Amino acid sequence: MLMDIYEEYKDSGIDWVGKVPASWKRSRIKFLLSHSSAGVWGEDEKGNKDDIVCFRAADFDYSHGCLKLDNNTVRNIQPKQLEGRVLHKRDLLIEKSGGGDATPVGRIVRFNYDGIATCSNFMHFISVNKNNDDNYLFYYFYAMYANNVNVLYFNQTTGIQNLKVSEYLGQIIFIPSLKEQSSISSYLDKKCSEIDNVISAQQKRIALLQELKQSVITHAVTKGLDPNVEMKDSGVEWIGKVPTHWELIRTRYLCNLCTGNKDTINRVDDGKYPFYVRSPKVERINTYSFDGEAILMAGDGVGAGKVFHYAKGKFDYHQRVYNFHNFKRVIGKFFFHYIANNFRYIIEEGGAKNTVDSVRLYMIQNFLMTVPTIEEQYKICEYIEQKEMAFDTAISKAQHQVELLQEYKQSLITEVVTGKRKVS
Known part of the structure; x- marks a missing residue:
């Protein structure tokens, strides 16, 4: 796919977004959703029918936008508590409580587990309606986080950051048609996979x-x-x-x-x-x-x-x-x-x-x-000391390459989901 610019733009009124394609429709994130709910923590595993996999922020593989599946936490949750909280494919998981200076709340990943599962009470999950592309919205949330939009929507009173989810999901968004959303998300899937592969190679080199x-x-x-x-x-x-x-x-x-x-x-x-x-x-x-x-x-x-x-x-x-x-x-x-x-x-x-x-x-x-x-x-x-200098120089160069690639990935996602570049 080639990248170009749109013929006509309009002002979005959103600082981090700037101008958007004139054909994109104004909405709010919450209007693109069919379901929105906090998670639940329940009790310790009991070995009965109410045991269920419960994902936490510790399970986030944020660099790849998915969950790590190698060490699942099992909790015991009563059916009534679980109502409306079972996760499905296409759902997106947001960290709403916890965070820290290095990784503030607001990170988002896609639900990629094949079994029945829920998420903890420190999480919030959303289901995207059939008129919109969940993957496109994932990348939009990714761009918001990369541009520190999440920081505007949390409070921190006891050392724990809490995302004001209702306000966060109430933000104005300009969206293309479903067909264009799908084209954008497919393009970003391909490009991000290529970038992630290069980053992975550099990280392996650093470890070696x-x-x-x-x-x-x-x-x-x-x-x-x-x-x-x-x-x-x-x-x-x-x-x-x-x-x-x-x-x-x-x-x-x-x-x-x-x-x-x-x-x-x-x-x-x-x-x-x-x-x-x-x-x-x-x-x-x-x-x-x-x-x-x-x-x-x-x-x-x-x-x-x-x-x-x-x-x-x-x-x-x-x-x-x-x-x-x-x-x-x-x-x-x-x-x-x-x-x-x-x-x-x-x-x-x-x-x-x-x-x-x-x-x-x-x-x-x-x-x-x-x-x-x-x-x-x-x-x-x-x-x-001579050997250390040589190794440290090589490691520093590889780390710099990783940083540049990560910045490029963030910039690419932001430009595409806000219409600065057109996927065709």
């Missing part, structure tokens, strides 16, 4: 580069840089063989270890010093409790056991962040590369869960490190 980067670092800190050096068995399965002249030493003998005494609420916007919490994000604070070289690991939370920061100078840190410092027989940067890339093996052995458990002191103190000579450590760190 990140995996290779980690592998290169792990090999360097456990095997060294000399491929011809004599090796010995380390006695540790995930380490394997190490150079004969290297030592294996537990962390407790290589540094001092302590935790901070601050909580996240102590952060200060534009504070004087870095404030390290249990995430990659560095907050700010007006106090410091440490001045020197340190490695910082999250002690619990979703990042438990992950080393997010190598720090130097004055800073403060969270009460559940471990601070490795005062290094002996190892340089700080070597310690950082080693533990940041290899402590995951302790997590995977079952000492703690990746997302919820805490990392205990004994787990860290007993962690085995391969320790080459100081001279080798400096060379290994220099090698790693």
Whole structure:
């Protein structure tokens, strides 16, 4: 299909839409629907006839405009509660409550499940009437979200965003004929699939580069840089063989270890010093409790056991962040590369869960490190930094390509559903 512009336009009176084709009809979104309803949550699964699949916002595959079907939630919902809330093909699901700064409420996906299902009370679903194309309306909602229209229709009083659904669906819309709606949605299906395939390829490339980067670092800190050096068995399965002249030493003998005494609420916007919490994000604070070289690991939370920061100078840190410092027989940067890339093996052995458990002191103190000579450590760190720079550059380029493709996809959808480009 080729793309052109329409012969004549008129002002829509809608800021984000601008001018629309003169032949498109003015309506309101709610008048294009045959059904509109909030979801229902019910009770825990009971193993009886009232059990039903219940989709949540966590099931949204928003980038592909559909539901993820690999981990369905089952709820027990009484027939009376379920009346008018069973989903059908062509239905569209809107997240009406929840959201956050990164993904505010208002996201929409198509219902693509083959069985009987409903959606949670944090969702709203709509059925498009037979005079309009549900797929076209999906893309229109997608364009609204991409242009931040949803932000104008929610309130946030208790930390949870709530979409004012009645007002959101009451918006004015200019629509083409059913035939043209179908042509537009078919065109966008094809183009978005092509774009998504390229994005997927780039994302796979990013994942591979990140995996290779980690592998290169792990090999360097456990095997060294000399491929011809004599090796010995380390006695540790995930380490394997190490150079004969290297030592294996537990962390407790290589540094001092302590935790901070601050909580996240102590952060200060534009504070004087870095404030390290249990995430990659560095907050700010007006106090410091440490001045020197340190490695910082999250002690619990979703990042438990992950080393997010190598720090130097004055800073403060969270009460559940471990601070490795005062290094002996190892340089700080070597310690950082080693533990940041290899402590995951302790997590995977079952000492703690990746997302919820805490990392205990004994787990860290007993962690085995391969320790080459100081001279080798400096060379290994220099090698790693060179490799990291090359990998990070390649990853950054691929990520930029993904961002450009996502922006192009949003722009294309917006231009087509608002009539800036004509599908023929």
